[in-house]
Amino acid sequence: MTRCIRRCAALCLVLLLALAVNAVRVTVVEAGSYARDPANRRIAIARYEHPRGGILVGGASVTGSQQTGGQLAYARTYRDGPLYAPVTGFASQTYGTSLLEGTEDGLLSGTSSQLASVPLWNEITRDRQRPGDVHTTIDAAAQKAAYDGLAGRRGAVAAVDPATGRILALVSSPSYDPGLLAGTGPAVTDQWQRLNDDPAQPMLDRAIRQTYPPGSTFKVVTAAAALESGAVADLDAPTDSPDPYRLPGTTWSLTNEGRGCEDASVYDAFRVSCNTVFAKLGADVGLTAMARQAEAFGFNDDGLRVPPAVARSNFDTRMSRDQVALSSIGQFDTTATPLQMAMVAAAVGNGGELMRPYLVDRVTNHGGAVVAHTRPERLHRAVSEATAGQLQELMEAVVSDGTGTNAAIPGAVVGGKTGTAQHGVGNKGTPYAWFISYAKPPGANRAAVAVAVVVEDAEAARADISGGGSAAPIARAVMQSVLAAPPRPYDQPVS
Known part of the structure; x- marks a missing residue:
């Protein structure tokens, strides 16, 4: 027994x-x-059992949650959804998350270990912490100025603080309301189908996910390469630049829209945007120096995150001389996001230092305590301080007495560059109008804001006038809104 x-x-x-x-x-x-x-199913039920954390702009939440009465208890809501969609993205019970809603999902849903009061407690107990809040770097006034300026036209605006890399505005147009995708059921499915079938692509974040040929705005990079390599020592000296200019190794000749470009100085050629001068200059500087300079400004970077991923801006590293010439005026295979071109303007306005752009300033837990904070970080020394000063001279001449006078702001020093990107078969597509710029407050040595604007459906008789007429006023409005705002205590340059 x-x-x-x-x-x-x-x-x-x-x-x-x-x-x-x-x-x-x-x-x-x-x-x-x-x-x-x-x-x-339990994972989804637990995920939506409580309200989601907030995404904040200027201390006010632009997101919320509402009760559904179903198993998935809370669905996401958005304040001014189309205005902030390129920042927030969507959080859908049916289709998942995108942009900040996706990259910061752990913090907003309460699953991130950063929110745990005791290290590893969540992993051991499987408890869900109360969600945290994500405080963005977006300036509400700048965002609104950019959105109103585009007025529904296809295009995008990106604005950054040159001294820190803080992204002040990200606007893509046309936009959409992320709240339409928040819940479940046939209505959400229909909206998803409608938005994806729309040829205007309202869910495409054109500010960071779409690349365009930058056109004449790329002449800032070409001028920088010429100055840094020593190919140009005197901005006012005549250049040996014929008009028209036969592209090396071809029988095709490049011309200008305006007159006075033959043998023009770099100063005058930049001010009135002579294609022949800058195409020849790029070919003379050569592929190696041009590619090196483009990459110093951020081109060819596959890993840029803000924290949503940014599309790669491209400058080819294998080209013939005629292709280098075309690339040097922002054509051929050269492409850039609006954020990338804002980074170019920011580096010039910041004395040659390019700061890493970022969209999240800090994250707080449910009690308001800061659990993560983004510190400004230098990405590259794009050009020397001396070269940056010369580029500022060129860009400020564009606004004071060139193609970009529509960007002038009384009392402020504004530098800019207009441009038009040709595209389509035989360049017969409607040109994209570009304007990139920076603005210095009265008495300041460094820029307080840098902006890039692209308008896809601009009608232009002359390329650079289009940029000055269609895009420059939008940039001016964004810069004015930033200059008019009181300084923030955390807007300090990095030593």
């Missing part, structure tokens, strides 16, 4: 051990696969 009891006890012990091992397997080893299993 005693032997039977011992055997029974041993068997029970083995079974208990087996149960314990299986429990560990299910709750620890296999927990990730269960969590990722789309058939696991």
Whole structure:
């Protein structure tokens, strides 16, 4: 009898051990696969059991949550959804997340270990912390000025603080209301289908996810390469630049829209935007120096995150001389996001230092305590301080007495560059109008804001007048809104 009891006890012990091992397997080893299993309804129910954390602009939340009355208890809501969609993205119970809603999902949903009061507590208990709030760097007035300026036309605006890299505005037009995708059911499915079928692509974030040929705005990079390489020493000296200019190794000649470009100085050629001068200058500087300079401004970077991923801006590193010439005026295969071209203007306005752009200033927990803070970081020394001063002279001449006078702001020093990007088969597509710029407050040595604007449906008789007429007023409005705002205590340059 005693032997039977011992055997029974041993068997029970083995079974208990087996149960314990299986429990560990299910709750620890296999927990990730269960969590990722789309058939696991409990994950979705737990995810939407409580309101989601807020995305804030200027201390005010532009997102919220509302009760649904269903198993997924709370759905996302958006204040001024189309205005901030290129920043927030969407959080959908049906289609997942995008942009900040996606990259900061752990913080906004309460699953991030950064929110835990005790290290590893969440991983051990599987408890969900109360969600945190994401404070963006966006300036509400600048965002509104950019959005109103585009007025529904296809295009985008990006604005940054040159001294820190803080992104002050990200606008893409036409836009959409992320709240239409927040819940579940046929209405959400219909909206998703409608938005994806729309040829205007309202869900495309043109400010950071779309690249365009930058046209004449790229002449800032070409001028920088010429100055840094020593190919140009005197901005006022005549250049050996014929008009028209036959592209090297071809029978095709490049011309200008305006007159006075033959042998024009770099100063005058930049001010009135002579294609022939800058195409020849790029070909003379050469592929290696041009590519090196473009990359110093941020081109060819596959890893830029703000934290949403930014599309790669391209400058080819294998080209013939005629292709280098075309690339040097922002054509051929050269492409850039609006954020990239804002970075070019920012580096010039910041004395040659290019700061890493970022969209999240800090994250706070439910009690308001800061759990993460972004510190400004230098990305590259784009050009020397001396070269930056010469580029500022060129860009400021564009606004004071060139193609960009529509960007002038009384009392402020404004530098800019107009441009038009030809595109389509045989360059017969409607040109894209560009304007990039920076503005210095009265008495300041460094710029307080840098902006890039692209308008896709601009009608232009002359390329650079289009940039000055269609895009420059939008940039001016954005710069004015930033200059008019009181300084923020955390807007300090990096030493």
